[in-house]
Amino acid sequence: MSSNLVDLDSWRALPAAQQPDWPDPGELDKVVAELGGLPPLVFAGECDQLKDQLAAVARGEAFVLQGGDCAETFAGATADNVRNKLKTLLQMAIVLTYAGKVPVVKIGRVAGQFAKPRSKSTEIRDGVELPAYRGDMVNGFEFTPEARRPDPWRLLKAYHSSAVTLNLARAFTKGGYADLRQVHAWNQDFVAESPAGRRYEKLAREIDQALAFMRACGADPEEFHTVEFYSSHEALILDYDRALTRIDSRTGLPYDVSAHMVWIGERTRQLDGAHVDFFARIRNPIGVKLGPSTTPEEAVSLVEKLNPGNEAGRLTFITRMGASKIRESLPALVKEVSATGARVAWICDPMHGNTFEAPSGHKTRRVDDVLDEVAGFFEVHRSLGTHPGGIHIEFTGDDVTECVGGGHEIGETDLATRYETACDPRLNRSQSLDLAFQVAELYRG
């Protein structure tokens, strides 16, 4: 067995946070063996293409739009859901590209985002205590002992749901749906009812005119007809991502081919932990979430462990500080990491530091806080002369009522109207477009 493969299992000797308490390890072994024989979901060469694009992001030449569900569900792997999510991502990307005048790297939180770290390992309702829901990859959302019992066979279902989702995403992005001539079509069901939709429609008309002019000049580049779209998820359940880690036939190097990009979450980025060890050995572009408690020394140590060769595009820091903390917590991290000469892309997750519980008991976020954290992210990087490289958001293409505020002024008492998330509150389509317009203005400066 090559040294790479042997190294790939060294994480098993280290503490691994947030792992399910599988009732029967023997069943897990059977699932892992079966997963290990299944085809890759992505090609290592595509991972390298994304790495090149993230290198451009780190140089300030491109901008990341990374987003999707907080937690994907097996039931959500449908054509309508994938199309609606993609449609919103494409609309946001168009706004950023046209209004922000910057190439946009489109990465979905899709086709693998089926596992969730939790603040508490159990949940109590009316005196009944059950294991917390950890995502469809682990257990069921229903509050029953049967549903909440971790089931390793769900790992296989997560693989197949990921394959279905990725297949749909590839079909939509390469098969004409993402053609720029659809720029109005993506908005048809939206424009009348939403201020953001009407604002988008004005921009779409300008784009149409620009496209007509380009065609009249004889220009009709392929980039107008398809888009590059990449998959990503938090590689939380290491048995899943290890089983889908394969040696690339071109380079002899290991890639986690469950997705183009994977990231380490805020709760699993321990320097001496299993996740950092595993991530240090795969060659994908990788991300690490950094919360307000991150010290500059930790950030520098993460660079040293995860990208000792200072490979361009390899490492992205996804900061999730909270609107009230970003302006004080981010500068020292950026300064210290930049002082080492590390080639790191910095993107902002304006969601996870801004969660609170509404009086109704729903977890929610204020759109104003989301917008303010992104503004703070740009302010810090502009003041330091570094690059605000992108945003990482939880959104849906549906008109859910999960985050308060935005163009439709959703109030805390409206949350129950259409609260559908399996874990954390997501921006709805209108709120997502509002965010894209603000980011475009911030990017232009």
Ligand SMILES: O=C[C@H](O)[C@H](O)COP(=O)(O)O
């Ligand atoms: O998405 C991130 C985490 O999985 C989530 O915020 C945890 O939620 P909890 O604090 O309700 O466990």
Ligand SMILES: C=C(OP(=O)(O)O)C(=O)O
């Ligand atoms: C769990 C997540 O975020 P964090 O690790 O930053 O809490 C997430 O992005 O789903």
